[in-house]
């Protein structure tokens with residue numbers, strides 16, 4: 001397993017799902033995007049819910065946790081939720097851990113495909129799925145998600161959020177900066193209010209969990225912006241600024257939703273900054 005500073009890194013594949021291809025690529029015409037990711041007969045494209053686990057001497061830190069296991073048949077059908085190959089629990093188990101071992105969960109944001117694994121059913125109650133963990137959420141994002149606008153409302157499910165508030169397990173983070181040694185959060189506001197990306201830095205190099213600023217490697221192109229984003233022109237600026245900094249710093253990017261590319265480096269090409277050396281996390285350095 002690769003290491004950065006004191007942390008051993010594990011990929012935690014939590015399952016697959018599908019979203020409308022048009023919504024995933026915004027204004028990009030279908031003839032362009034369907035060459036890169038082929039849609040199914042309902043115009044949906046395959047996506048992963050790929051999380052990251054960091055282990056050091058005292059902590060086990062999970063970044064996002066997929067869609068969870070609370071959905072009904074209609075929800076499963078709409079989003080083609082597929083846990084045949086991977087589940088959060090099985091992937092944690094493969095890495096040698098159980099949910100009880102997780103000490104910290106960093107939630108990039110509270111959309112259901114990122115935070116749905118945060119809670120689970122226990123009889124007729126909803127409880128935190130990681131009973132010993134602190135859940136780290138941006139303060140302004142938590143407020144935003146609990147009073148959702150009508151356009152984003154379907155992505156913020158109270159069943160994923162309120163049990164965490166009720167249990168007192170949320171740590172509200174105010175702004176960007178260090179959360180643990182070598183781990184900092186970076187804020188972006190285009191996709192949703194105060195999404196936090198996670199940057200892990202050590203002597204070996206830097207890895208950034210880019211979440212929904214860059215859901216797939218195809219979104220590296222400037223105008224390839226999801227229609228889901230609440231402020232697409234802010235995403236455009238944030239993406240350009242981030243990619244300039246990431247290229248200059250030689251940062252590696254971890255893609256949560258890319259069906260084929262878990263990790264890539266960056267290179268400058270005549271058509272802009274592009275993914276280089278796509279590879280699994282095991283080949284990070």
Ligand SMILES: [Zn+2]
Pocket residue numbers: 109111114191212
């Ligand atoms: Zn999102």
